[in-house]
Amino acid sequence: MKRKKTAKVQISAAILMALLGGGLCRFSQSYISFYDRPLAAFADDSLPKPKAAAEKKHPVRIKEVQEIPAPYVPSLTALNLAFLYREGGSQEKSLGAEAAEMLSLKDSAWLASIYQLANESPEKVAASLGMPSGSLKGLSFENADICFYDENGKQISPRSNIQEIMSMANTYLYYSAPEDYDAFLSYANQLWESSHSFQYSISDIYDCGGSLEGNLVENSFAAAYEASPSQADLPDAEEIQQNETEPSKEIGPGIDLIKAETVTAEAQPTEPAETFVKTACPGHVDLHVKAVIAGLSDSKKGLFSLDAIGNTQNNTVNWPGWTEETKKSARNLANQNWTEAYGLTLTPSFLTKPLSYEEIDNYMNRLPENLSENRRKLIHYALASVGRVPYYWGGKPACADYENNNFGALVTPDEKGRAMKGLDCSGWISWVYWSSIHKRLSSESTSGLAAAGEAVQRNDLQPGDIILKTGDEGHVVMFLCWERDGTMTVIHESSALVNNVTVTTMDANWPYYRKLID
Secondary structure, three states: OHHHHHHHHHHHHHHHHHHHHHHHHHHHHHOOOOOOOOHHHOOHHHOOOOHHHHOOOOOOOOOOOOOOOOOOOOOOOOOHHHHOOOOOOOOOOOHHHHHHHHHHHHHHHHHHHHHHHHHOOHHHHHHHOOOOOHHHOOOOEEEEEEEEEOOOOOEEOOOOOHHHHHHHHHHHHHOOOOOOHHHHHHHHHHHHHHHEEEEEEEOOOEOOOOOOOOOEOOOOOOOOOOOOOOOOOOOOHHHHHHHOOOOOOOOOOOOOHHHHHHHHHHHOOOOOHHHHHOOOOOOEEEEEEEEEEOOOOOOOOOHHHHOOOOOOOOOOOOOOOOOHHHHHHHHHHHOOOHHHHHOOOOOOOOOOOOOOHHHHHHHHOOOOOOOOHHHHHHHHHHHHOOOOOEEOOOOOOOOOOOOOOOOOOEOOOOOOOOOEOOEOHHHHHHHHHHHHHOOOOOOOOHHHHOOOOEEOOHHHOOOOOEEEEOOOOOEEEEEEEEOOOOOEEEEEEOOOOOOEEEEEEEOOOOOEEEEOOO
16 A cells, blocks of 8 residues: 555655746747847836946956046146155155245245344444444344334235245246256255345434434444345335335434434433433434345346346357246246145245334333343343244243244144244243243243242233143243233234234133242
């Protein structure tokens, strides 16, 4: 019985498999695969979409072939060196950026040499000019009058002409060697030297009641000694006077002596004027500096006229000279936004509103009469630095004074994109103490200064003391004086919009008040 039943099961299974096999065979013969169908069988909207390939779990990766960039073609309308880099060097800094940095160092050194004059003794400045200096021994400059002019004799704020110089170099070398960095830098250096100059002089000696306009003592000092350290001449005195917004101040001979006697009499009405003049005051002198920075005008003292290379005939170079067309090319390039076009941040003005000697004098007159001489020197130096030292995050002084600190030179941008070398708030405090009274502080950080010197009470602050807060919003300022409303006027290196040293009125109700000198 078991065998018969097993045979029946096997026969039934064989019949079922035969039926299934026949059905599958028929279906496979009627099926046409996707790849076997003719293209004409598809309607336009049923063609496979490109994105279908992306839906595969394991797409085939095709190795990308990098295209070789086309060689740069020099142009008159673009700064060519901004597209060129040193062979084998970093691609982060173009040759144009290198040239700008080199020229900015010259700007900084030139400006430092001018400001350094005001920090020297009149005796030393006189000796450098070959002047008799015996009567100046022991004297100091009461005021430093530093004025800047363009090539037309118009008074201007200090500025950099690097962009103009580089535009002229680009135009000139386009006709001979547009990719020659060394030739570019040599041309630009020579033009920079020709376009910067300054002269300085020392006023006659005057007594304590005098000023730039003021009272001369009997032993007046011979004025109008001048020096011109560089090649370009200053505008004529008549030319400068015609273009100044305010008439220039006259010093030395020509002061109305009757007016001086009247001022003296008013100061001491109970004593004769002669007695007042014979006080212990040793006298004072003023320093006067007139600096010129030439631009792209058609003046005889402008950059085009000062260009010794471009104005020299050279048969080996296909250079047409400074024609109206080539001048236009240089001016158009100079007027471009180099930050957007080439990633170069060249600030036209490397100073921001320095204080005039009258403004400095007004602040100095607010100091207590019994304030120490060191504190007076400290405050005067701090006020004189207003607008002259750019803010740079983490910036610390390399030395005292301006020379060799390269303030204003182009450097790698800090965290906020500031690209001029300078100091941060604590670095500035250290630099002022170092420069004015030759005291090197033990720390140049905000947290370090918070522990320097001695703690004082807020109400006991004296000019020259510092006020600090630490942490992420840390800052340090130098106390100058109190205001009637209870706020204080301070001097500080500011990272706000001014990005420079400035004078500010604030509450400064901060945790730390420190005295660093007696």
